[in-house]
Amino acid sequence: xxxxxxxxxxxxxxxDTAVLVYFFLINTSYLILVVLAATEFVRHRRRxxxxxxxxxxxxxxxxxxxxxVPAYNEGPGVVAAVHAMLNLxxxxxxxxxxxDGSTDDTFERLRAEFDLVEVPRVLPTDVPVTGRVRSVHxxxxxxxxxxxxxxxxxxxxxxxxxxxxxxxxxLITMVDADSILxxxxxxxxxxxxxxxxxxxxASGGVVRVANGCTILGGRVVEVRMPxxxxxxxxxxxxxxxxxxxxxxxxxxxxxxxxxxAFGLFRRDLLVEVGGMAEDCIGEDAELVVRLHRxxxxxxxxxxxxxxxxxVCWSEVPATARVLGRQRRRWHRGLTEILRKHxxxxxxxxxxxxxxxxxxxxxxxxxxxxxxxxxxxxxVPVALTVESVDLEFAWRFILVAYGYGTLVTLIALLLEESxxxxxxxxxxxxxxxxxxxxxxxxxxxxxxxxxxxGAWAALRGHRPVWGVMTRQGxxxxxxxxxxxxxxxxxxxxx
Amino acid sequence: MxxxxxxxxxxxxxxxxxxxxxxxxxxxxxxLRQRRRAERAAAPRRALLALAAGGEGAPELEAxxxxxxxxxxxxxxxxxxxxxxxxxxxxxxxxxxxxxxxxVARALRDLRDGRxxxxxxxxxxxxxxxRREAVPALCSLVADPRAHSRRGTVTGVRAELRVVAIRALxxxxxPSAVAPLVSSLGGADPAPSQLVAHALIQxxxxxxxxxxTALNAPQPLVRMTVLDALxxxxAAGAEQRVAALLHDDPSxxxxxxxxxALxxxxxxxxxxxxxxxxxxxxxxxxxxxxxRALGQLGAREAIAPLTALIASPHYRIAHEAAGAxxxxxxxxxxxxxxxxxxxxxxxxxxxxxEALGMAELTGQR
Numbered sequence: 005x006x007x008x009x010x011x012x013x014x015x016x017x018x019x020d021t022a023v024l025v026y027f028f029l030i031n032t033s034y035l036i037l038v039v040l041a042a043t044e045f046v047r048h049r050r051r052x053x054x055x056x057x058x059x060x061x062x063x064x065x066x067x068x069x070x071x072x073v074p075a076y077n078e079g080p081g082v083v084a085a086v087h088a089m090l091n092l093x094x095x096x097x098x099x100x101x102x103x104d105g106s107t108d109d110t111f112e113r114l115r116a117e118f119d120l121v122e123v124p125r126v127l128p129t130d131v132p133v134t135g136r137v138r139s140v141h142x143x144x145x146x147x148x149x150x151x152x153x154x155x156x157x158x159x160x161x162x163x164x165x166x167x168x169x170x171x172x173x174x175l176i177t178m179v180d181a182d183s184i185l186x187x188x189x190x191x192x193x194x195x196x197x198x199x200x201x202x203x204x205x206a207s208g209g210v211v212r213v214a215n216g217c218t219i220l221g222g223r224v225v226e227v228r229m230p231x232x233x234x235x236x237x238x239x240x241x242x243x244x245x246x247x248x249x250x251x252x253x254x255x256x257x258x259x260x261x262x263x264x265a266f267g268l269f270r271r272d273l274l275v276e277v278g279g280m281a282e283d284c285i286g287e288d289a290e291l292v293v294r295l296h297r298x299x300x301x302x303x304x305x306x307x308x309x310x311x312x313x314x315v316c317w318s319e320v321p322a323t324a325r326v327l328g329r330q331r332r333r334w335h336r337g338l339t340e341i342l343r344k345h346x347x348x349x350x351x352x353x354x355x356x357x358x359x360x361x362x363x364x365x366x367x368x369x370x371x372x373x374x375x376x377x378x379x380x381x382x383v384p385v386a387l388t389v390e391s392v393d394l395e396f397a398w399r400f401i402l403v404a405y406g407y408g409t410l411v412t413l414i415a416l417l418l419e420e421s422x423x424x425x426x427x428x429x430x431x432x433x434x435x436x437x438x439x440x441x442x443x444x445x446x447x448x449x450x451x452x453x454x455x456x457g458a459w460a461a462l463r464g465h466r467p468v469w470g471v472m473t474r475q476g477x478x479x480x481x482x483x484x485x486x487x488x489x490x491x492x493x494x495x496x497x
Numbered sequence: 498m499x500x501x502x503x504x505x506x507x508x509x510x511x512x513x514x515x516x517x518x519x520x521x522x523x524x525x526x527x528x529l530r531q532r533r534r535a536e537r538a539a540a541p542r543r544a545l546l547a548l549a550a551g552g553e554g555a556p557e558l559e560a561x562x563x564x565x566x567x568x569x570x571x572x573x574x575x576x577x578x579x580x581x582x583x584x585x586x587x588x589x590x591x592x593x594x595x596x597x598x599x600x601v602a603r604a605l606r607d608l609r610d611g612r613x614x615x616x617x618x619x620x621x622x623x624x625x626x627x628r629r630e631a632v633p634a635l636c637s638l639v640a641d642p643r644a645h646s647r648r649g650t651v652t653g654v655r656a657e658l659r660v661v662a663i664r665a666l667x668x669x670x671x672p673s674a675v676a677p678l679v680s681s682l683g684g685a686d687p688a689p690s691q692l693v694a695h696a697l698i699q700x701x702x703x704x705x706x707x708x709x710t711a712l713n714a715p716q717p718l719v720r721m722t723v724l725d726a727l728x729x730x731x732a733a734g735a736e737q738r739v740a741a742l743l744h745d746d747p748s749x750x751x752x753x754x755x756x757x758a759l760x761x762x763x764x765x766x767x768x769x770x771x772x773x774x775x776x777x778x779x780x781x782x783x784x785x786x787x788x789r790a791l792g793q794l795g796a797r798e799a800i801a802p803l804t805a806l807i808a809s810p811h812y813r814i815a816h817e818a819a820g821a822x823x824x825x826x827x828x829x830x831x832x833x834x835x836x837x838x839x840x841x842x843x844x845x846x847x848x849x850x851e852a853l854g855m856a857e858l859t860g861q862r
Contacts, residue, residue, distance in 0.1 A: 050614055051614075051617075051657065053618055053621060054617045054618060054620070054621035054661045056660070056661070056664055056692075058581055059664050059667075059692075059695075063691065063692070063695040064695070064698075064729065065691040065694050065695050065725065065729075066691065067691075121858070123851070123854040123855065123858070124847065124850040124851045124854045125851050125854075126812070126815075126816065126844070126847045126848050126851050128812045128813075128816075129812075142858065144858065145858070146855060146857075146858025146859040146860070198689055198691055198692065199657075199660065199689050199692075200689065201689055201690060201691060202687070202690075395499055396498065396499050396502065399499060399502035399503060399506060400502065402502075402506050402509075403502055403505050403506055403509065406505075406506060406509040406510070406513070407509060409509075409513060410509055410512055410513045410516070413513050413516040413517060413520070414516055416516075416520055417516050417519055417520050417523075420520045420523050420524060421523055424524075424527060429524060429525075429528075432520060432521070432524050436517055436520065
């Protein structure tokens with residue numbers, strides 16, 4: 005009995021140490037990404053005076069771009085969003101809105117605003133589409149750069165595939181209908197294609213949180229922190245993970261995720277890899293992994309890059325219920341991608357993607373909630389059986405979360421010194437407090453939701469699609485949330 | 498173990514506090530700096546805007562050219578922005594201010610400084626100011642072999658400097674820049690071709706003879722870029738050489754670009770080579786480019802072959818043929834109407850209906 009207790013004590017102590025080491029490694033990996041991002045930001049800042057944006061706008065050879073906007077029940081905001089996209093600062097673009105079987109007035113609003121008429125159109129079949137395309141519409145003037153496609157509901161990936169088929173231009177950007185792009189955002193994400201045309205195949209723009217910001221005419225005119233702490237914590241989280249994390253990965257040549265809210269791709273390559281995968285809930289990240297796989301397998305010299313500024317603004321969930329659903333989906337998507345492309349993990353054939361990026365995602369993204377929950381369970385058990393004493397336990401927790409907080413604070417420091425989007429002192433204070441509050445319940449809750457998402461993917465449950473939280477962006481007041489239901493296959497992301 | 502954890506907590510707390518304080522200090526310092534800059538720039542900015550609105554010889558020219566250094570530093574970024582926005586005498590006045598304040602002389606020195614960022618800033622400025630005396634130094638930067646070095650996935654700083662110099666040469670519009678611009682497309686890490694093509698176009702028709710010579714370059718990328726530039730320049734007398742490349746060039750990409758260039762050059766002599774390419778067993782991309790170019794020529798002789806091509810089983814060929822017929826005016830539209838009248842799921846009829854639909858909307862019928 006004594007020996008059994010001894011074994012248990014040893015096991016618990018070992019597990020404690022393992023969890024601590026894991027926390028150290030995961031936060032150190034984030035810190036490395038943050039440092040890499042910092043070097044990239046310094047480089048970016050020094051080049052602003054001669055970045056050639058004006059020149060790119062005037063250059064008739066800047067490749068034209070098709071902006072694909074999948075829309076499902078986006079009635080309240082779709083008109084403002086399309087206006088904003090049509091007014092993007094870019095030499096030649098078309099906006100292709102794919103109404104994926106909306107049951108609200110999405111199409112009617114578009115028809116009324118842009119005076120749409122149905123036109124005959126022969127649809128190419130470059131990539132497979134499941135939902136039947138019902139009709140194609142353009143403005144009566146015939147001179148506009150807008151095309152609206154109505155199709156049977158088939159999900160976001162299917163809507164994007166329909167858009168890829170209809171897109172006329174060599175570059176394709178995919179933008180969520182509820183996203184707001186900075187006026188120069190498209191030109192900025194297209195710049196890598198101009199600077200390195202032979203190698204760049206895709207680029208992603210940074211996504212920031214629109215909650216709390218003042219929106220006017222489809223533009224963010226004043227950046228502010230949201231009012232709710234749940235949203236504020238997500239602002240801090242987005243800065244650390246999306247802005248700095250992805251910049252760091254881009255610097256390493258291992259960018260695996262281009263957000264579905266804002267990415268730019270070469271159309272010929274999208275066709276080459278068969279378009280968006282409909283069997284994966286995280287179709288945006290899956291596409292990038294598939295591109296890596298395809299291009300690495302063919303030993304092609306290519307780059308997938310991340311652009312830190314300007315940005316795409318997107319609403320984040322304002323309630324724990326919606327946030328939970330989002331995080332379950334995100335982790336479910338990650339799990340599906342890792343499972344689908346497991347042959348790439350640790351495979352030297354895929355270079356730094358196989359040996360660095362994917363293992364990192366497996367160890368520090370997929371497994372993180374498992375270890376976090378395990379850690380949270382072990383500490384009280386170890387305290388109960390007196391495997392560790394209280395003195396050690398609270399220090400253990402402080403070290404684990406303290407390092408994570410430090411990484412977040414460094415991310416905030418970088419934001420303040422390079423981008424300083426939040427001008428009000430109270431917003432900076434809110435961000436600092438949010439960095440601390442993130443550890444008190446938020447991380448633990450998201451860990452539980454992520455675990456549920458992974459479990460659902462591993463058990464092969466059908467994905468649950470559903471509630472969208474949207475409010476029309478065409479308002480003077482800061483973004484607040486209204487909620488409405490939708491039954492179609494689109495997700496909150 | 499407990500002691501180690503305590504020390505770690507102390508260190509983490511110290512660094513975290515320092516980071517938080519630094520954020521607060523940076524925020525406060527930025528606010529203060531912005532306020533001071535705004536105060537310093539207020540009066541000089543008014544003088545600058547008056548100059549931009551006034552024109553050469555205005556008293557504001559003397560005021561801006563003679564303002565104290567700190568006031569000039571506060572408005573220099575605004576002056577640079579204005580330079581890109583104003584034209585005519587206002588622009589000349591602004592450019593003169595830059596010259597009289599010694600900015601041009603300094604930039605010409607900086608161009609040979611050796612530090613890439615300083616050189617890039619100077620190149621950008623001199624390009625915007627239209628200072629042709631910078632052309633030789635800019636050509637040297639474009640031809641710098643160090644621009645071909647790349648660190649892993651990151652474009653080297655010299656390559657970025659080369660890009661800035663290429664843009665500046667385009668703005669300056671000196672045809673003597675053709676050779677270095679074209680040579681930047683060779684080597685291990687060629688310059689971005691669309692930037693080079695744009696710069697070549699900005700050099701104007703005087704650059705055409707040198708560009709024609711560059712069509713003999715061994716690198717396909719050079720030939721494609723030069724073809725692009727010649728097509729957009731509408732270089733008279735280039736048709737035969739371009740048609741020869743469409744027919745003979747070993748690179749499919751060059752042949753495709755030649756087809757597009759022939760369409761842009763838009764002369765009757767391009768009809769036969771384009772028809773041959775459209776009906777060849779070349780790649781779909783090349784054939785589609787040739788079909789599109791046929792529409793740009795405006796030659797009625799193309800109607801019959803396009804009528805045959807619209808029935809192609811390949812979407813791109815049929816789609817481009819329908820578009821080309823639409824661009825050929827009333828005769829093309831009559832053909833499209835005839836095709837559109839065909840019943841059922843006939844591909845040619847569907848493409849014709851699509852083209853007619855667009856023609857109707859754009860008032861081409």
